[in-house]
Amino acid sequence: MVVSPVFSNEDFSLLKTTMLNAPKTPEVYDEGFGRYHVWDPILTDFTQKALVVAKEVFESDTLVPSYTLFSHYQGEKANLLRHKDDNACTYTIDMCVYQDTPWDLWVDGAPYTLLENQALAYYGNDQEHWREEFPNPDSNYVAMVFFHFVEPDHWWVTKGPEWIHVLRGTMTEEDFYNAK
Numbered sequence: 001m002v003v004s005p006v007f008s009n010e011d012f013s014l015l016k017t018t019m020l021n022a023p024k025t026p027e028v029y030d031e032g033f034g035r036y037h038v039w040d041p042i043l044t045d046f047t048q049k050a051l052v053v054a055k056e057v058f059e060s061d062t063l064v065p066s067y068t069l070f071s072h073y074q075g076e077k078a079n080l081l082r083h084k085d086d087n088a089c090t091y092t093i094d095m096c097v098y099q100d101t102p103w104d105l106w107v108d109g110a111p112y113t114l115l116e117n118q119a120l121a122y123y124g125n126d127q128e129h130w131r132e133e134f135p136n137p138d139s140n141y142v143a144m145v146f147f148h149f150v151e152p153d154h155w156w157v158t159k160g161p162e163w164i165h166v167l168r169g170t171m172t173e174e175d176f177y178n179a180k
């Protein structure tokens with residue numbers, strides 16, 4: 001479902017200004033997605049604000065934040081292939097922070113056009129999501145923040161974020177426990 005608006009105008013404008021001005025440096029560029037992953041401490045505060053929204057939208061008083069990611073897509077490499085998430089994304093709130101030309105987000109076969117301070121709430125691990133061609137790649141940019149939530153019995157909480165490496169087969173269980 002679409003959540004609109006996600007935050008109050010005042011809160012949103014602080015988030016937008018902060019992330020618009022945050023440096024998009026080569027060190028935080030992810031070539032695979034054609035996007036910059038920028039972290040700013042303000043995202044911690046906004047995760048707490050998004051938590052209130054998530055509890056209401058997903059009708060769960062017990063869900064907790066797993067991780068939050070800000071992504072600024074730009075250029076001809078910008079893409080999001082069809083996938084379901086394997087990370088701690090039981091509940092996902094994908095929110096548009098700023099953009100030039102909107103770039104529809106598809107979930108389970110339906111396109112959603114998001115404007116600033118609007119989000120799509122869906123089940124990241126269970127629902128296929130993707131984007132088609134990036135419009136106007138010469139000049140376009142689209143910035144999103146992904147808020148992810150899980151229930152307290154999720155492995156993210158019980159075993160920790162590093163457990164993903166065991167699930168992906170890039171670390172053995174033994175190594176995981178030895179590293180603890």
Ligand SMILES: [Fe+2]
Nearest residue numbers: 084085124129
């Ligand atoms: Fe995803």
